[in-house]
Amino acid sequence: MSDRFERQVSRRQLLTWGLAVAGGVVGLRPRAGGAENAKASKDVARWALLSDTHIAASPKNHFRGFYPHLNLRKVTAEIAADLPDGLVVTGDIARSRGSQGAYESAKALLAPLAQQRPIYLAVGNHDNRQDLLHAFQGANADTEIVKDKHVLTVMAGPVRMIILDTLLYVNMFPGMLGRPQRTWLETYLRLCDDTPTILFLHHTPRADLLDTRRLFEIIGPCKKVKAVVYGHSHKYEFREADGLQLINLPASGYNFTSAQPVGWVEAKLTRESGEFILHAVGGNPKRDGRSTMIRWRA
Ligand SMILES: [Fe+2]
Numbered sequence: 681m682s683d684r685f686e687r688q689v690s691r692r693q694l695l696t697w698g699l700a701v702a703g704g705v706v707g708l709r710p711r712a713g714g715a716e717n718a719k720a721s722k723d724v725a726r727w728a729l730l731s732d733t734h735i736a737a738s739p740k741n742h743f744r745g746f747y748p749h750l751n752l753r754k755v756t757a758e759i760a761a762d763l764p765d766g767l768v769v770t771g772d773i774a775r776s777r778g779s780q781g782a783y784e785s786a787k788a789l790l791a792p793l794a795q796q797r798p799i800y801l802a803v804g805n806h807d808n809r810q811d812l813l814h815a816f817q818g819a820n821a822d823t824e825i826v827k828d829k830h831v832l833t834v835m836a837g838p839v840r841m842i843i844l845d846t847l848l849y850v851n852m853f854p855g856m857l858g859r860p861q862r863t864w865l866e867t868y869l870r871l872c873d874d875t876p877t878i879l880f881l882h883h884t885p886r887a888d889l890l891d892t893r894r895l896f897e898i899i900g901p902c903k904k905v906k907a908v909v910y911g912h913s914h915k916y917e918f919r920e921a922d923g924l925q926l927i928n929l930p931a932s933g934y935n936f937t938s939a940q941p942v943g944w945v946e947a948k949l950t951r952e953s954g955e956f957i958l959h960a961v962g963g964n965p966k967r968d969g970r971s972t973m974i975r976w977r978a
Contacts, residue, residue, distance in 0.1 A: 705852040721870025721963055725837035726764045729945040731882075731911025732754065732772040734806065734933030735789065739779030746934035746942060746962060748775065752789045754961040755932050755944045759793060764946065765836060766797045768843065770911040771882030777851045778808030783815030803830050803847045804882035804912065805855055826861045833868070838951045839906075840872070844881040846889055855883030855912075866898045869905065876951050876976055881907045885926060888912060899924065906976035907954065915940055916958060917966065920923075923977035927956065935963040943968070952976060 684843065726844060739749035759767065767790075775780035790799055801820050803809050807828060810872035825831040829845040837839070844865070869877070883889040885908060899905040900922045907925035914931035930941050942963035948955040953975045960968035 691703070701958045711877075713931065718770070723838060723950060725839055725947075726951045727836065727947045727949065728759045728764045728767045729770070729909060729929055729947050730767060730932050731770040731929035732776045732804070732914055732931035732933050733769060733784055733786065734772055734775045734931070735786040736775035737779060737785055741775060743775075743934045744936075748933035749785065749789065750963055751932050751934075751942060752786075755959075756789060758792055758959055758961070759944070760796075762794075763797055766834075767793060767799040768841065768880050768909070769799065769801050769881050770909060771802040771846075771930075772911060772933075773801060773812060774807050775804055775933075777807060778811050779816065781809050782872075783812055787815050798834075800832055800834060800841070800843050801830075802814055802843050802882050803845055805847060805850065805852060805888075807847060808850055809845070809847055824865045829858070829861050831861065831864070835875070836949070838876065839949045840875045840877040842868075842877060842879050844879055846881045846883040848890070853888050854890050855881075855888055857881075857895060858891070862894055862898060865895075869898065869902050872904075876949075877905045878949070878954075879905065880908050881908065882912050884910055884912045884928065886921075896922065896924075903977060907974070916945075918972055918974070925954070925974050925976070929973075930958070930960075930963070932961075939964055941965065941967055 733752050734748045735752060773786050801816060803812060813830060823831060831845055832843040834841040846857055847931060848854055848856045885892045907927055907928045911929045913928055914936045915928050916930035917928040919926040929945055930943055932944055935942050940963050941958060941960035943960040945957060946957040946959060953973060956972045958967050958970050
């Protein structure tokens with residue numbers, strides 16, 4: 681914990697922009713797979729990190745008093761007010777089991793940002809991989825890096841991002857990378873250069889990710905891997921394990937307990953460190969605007 685501190689930063693003035701001006705829906709722009717160059721400044725990459733948007737086909741869908749459509753509208757409007765280099769959503773894009781209607785709704789809500797910035801999606805246990813990739817084809821197109829898994833690599837200025845696929849069974853809690861994906865990851869990390877690397881996946885390591893131990897056997901000794909970013913628990917939390925930073929994103933759709941915020945995280949990433957700023961749009965507002973600084977392991 682010694683290399684991390686938090687400070688309250690003044691919340692930037694947010695949005696007045698109405699998403700209604702967005703007009704038609706477009707496919708998410710980014711090209712997937714291989715080493716992509718996402719827009720980023722040379723020294724600092726600024727990304728919006730979201731998780732667990734839980735969009736249903738109907739905007740009236742709600743849970744625990746939260747309306748995920750409404751929340752995602754707020755989140756995308758905030759992001760649009762000061763566009764980052766791109767977005768990553770760490771799974772559970774949809775509600776329940778995923779459906780074509782849910783992904784069409786999610787795509788429409790994300791469209792204003794997708795017209796301007798790359799958006800990379802991981803699949804969660806409430807996603808249907810096939811339906812998701814069908815809706816977002818042309819964006820997070822199937823790379824076939826790992827058969828039947830949705831895996832992406834992205835060069836984002838000073839850092840490399842790897843989007844992994846932990847979906848095991850739709851609408852059941854446990855997740856797993858599986859041996860083929862772990863083998864690919866191990867090989868890829870051995871062959872790629874030493875650019876600081878951040879993994880993005882859905883399931884919580886050491887909780888519902890069944891092959892956490894095997895994953896950590898790969899990334900623990902691999903010093904170029906600096907952090908693992910995930911969702912699933914609907915909890916905003918920073919932990920550390922063997923020098924690896926474990927960053928649990930809050931849900932954008934709804935929380936599970938009133939102690940947790942609902943919103944998104946702004947990340948400023950360099951070769952040496954990451955700054956993570958919470959933007960709460962609902963739930964517990966206590967940490968809204970708070971910045972957490974993390975220095976990567978050497
Ligand atoms: Fe979720």
